[in-house]
Amino acid sequence: MYNVNPLTYTQLYYIFNFGSLSTENEKKYFTEILEAEVGEYVKENKILEKVKELMILAFTTSQTFIKTKKKKNLLA
Secondary structure (H helix, E strand, O other): OOOOOOOOOOHHHHOOOOOOOOHHHHHHHHHHHHHHHHHHOOOOHHHHHHHHHHHHHHHHHHHHHHHHHHHHHHHO
């Protein structure tokens, strides 16, 4: 499906770490994606809002978990 090649030595000079998004910005990002995609499949407004709420909660909770694990691994 995908072929991943290592970066060349010259490309390594152009890798920048811009950090990660804040929890609030992640939530906004997920909300925008969900509003663009989920509405196509869920037509009833009440259900749509609940689905978006639950998915945003799941995404933000999983991101918080991953960030916490990553910090623990860095400190160990």
